[in-house]
Amino acid sequence: MESTHQYLSEHGIRPSVQRLAVMHYLRNNRTHPTADEIFAALRKRIPTLSKTTVYNTLKLFVARGAAIYIGIDEKNARFDGHVEPHAHFRCKKCGKIIDLDVDIEKFLPERFNGKIDETYFYLKGLCEECSFTLSLPRL
Amino acid sequence: MESTHQYLSEHGIRPSVQRLAVMHYLRNNRTHPTADEIFAALRKRIPTLSKTTVYNTLKLFVARGAAIYIGIDEKNARFDGHVEPHAHFRCKKCGKIIDLDVDIEKFLPERFNGKIDETYFYLKGLCEECSFTLSLPRL
DNA sequence: GTGCTTGCAAATCGTTTGCAATAGC
DNA sequence: GCTATTGCAAACGATTTGCAAGCAC
Numbered sequence A, B: 001m002e003s004t005h006q007y008l009s010e011h012g013i014r015p016s017v018q019r020l021a022v023m024h025y026l027r028n029n030r031t032h033p034t035a036d037e038i039f040a041a042l043r044k045r046i047p048t049l050s051k052t053t054v055y056n057t058l059k060l061f062v063a064r065g066a067a068i069y070i071g072i073d074e075k076n077a078r079f080d081g082h083v084e085p086h087a088h089f090r091c092k093k094c095g096k097i098i099d100l101d102v103d104i105e106k107f108l109p110e111r112f113n114g115k116i117d118e119t120y121f122y123l124k125g126l127c128e129e130c131s132f133t134l135s136l137p138r139l
Numbered sequence C: 001g002t003g004c005t006t007g008c009a010a011a012t013c014g015t016t017t018g019c020a021a022t023a024g025c
Numbered sequence D: 001g002c003t004a005t006t007g008c009a010a011a012c013g014a015t016t017t018g019c020a021a022g023c024a025c
Helices: A004-010 A017-028 A035-043 A051-063 A128-135 B004-010 B017-028 B035-043 B051-063 B128-135
Strands: A068-070 A078-080 A087-091 A097-100 A115-126 B068-070 B078-080 B087-091 B097-100 B115-126
Touching: A004 A017, A017 A035, A017 A051, A035 A051, A051 A078, A115 A128, B004 B017, B017 B035, B017 B051, B035 B051, B051 B078, B115 B128
Parallel strands: A087 A115, B087 B115
Antiparallel strands: A068 A078, A087 A097, A115 B115, B068 B078, B087 B097
16 A cells, blocks of 8 residues: 555645554544544554644545545544545444445436536445344344 | 325324424425524424424434435535435535435445445535536626 | 423533644754 | 644534423323
8 A cells, every 4th residue: 555655745735743643544444433533543652642633634634635524424524544436334233334336426417517526425224244143033 | 295294194203383394394495404494494483493392303204214314514414304315416615405316226236245225325516506607707 | 191292401522713832844 | 933733722513411391182
């Protein structure tokens, strides 16, 4: 994988210890974390890190197209450091969010006279593990 | 259009002045309003209405499948009283949210071993009016 | 009267803002 | 030294909660 330094640089984002840490976390943990989850995870290595900086940094990343905002969870904003178009699935039992390869391009409406430049495709239901668990007989 | 009374009844929701008003507003104003917008609009006719009731009511509608939650706007929850699957487009200039007929069924992922039971397709960009306005020469 | 519904006030909590301290060139 | 960045504390605002009063059958 491309270095985090280089990835930030390609998006016109000056590196800092905090920014590198947040982006590295996003790109190496495909869990679609909340700002708070990122904060909790990085605080161990960077004890001076503040939640404000995590929020500032995520906002900067999204503005520069280096990360995407995921609105699949009604409670919290979630973020993804992989910006190539793809769909997200959220399990209603375990809460896990999974990336799905869906060719979103080919489903854009044919007759629409505006200009579409962002697409979000969210799916909800039961993930494989949770549907399997539910199908087991009660002990 | 089907009566609001009947629509609520079909979803197992007991009618009340407040519930009828909220659902009638949702089904007759396809603006995908926020709880606050609904509250502000109905307060005129029902001066005793409280925002808590609007929230309670919307939550009940979503739980019973009589309305859907729309997470396209990062600031507020929005609601739609039309529950047949369709996509939503939000103009980044004027903020308007438009319904789009997109056959969501046809682009569900083929190989996915979980169970999908909710789909949300959100598009963002410039609506027809706003892209036209932007293309005009400055006066 | 019993259970459901409403609505007020207060609490909650994710996120933003103001601003002074700090770091990097 | 100057500008960008960080981080603390306070503010904000949408939504939720606790609970007492009101309504319906």
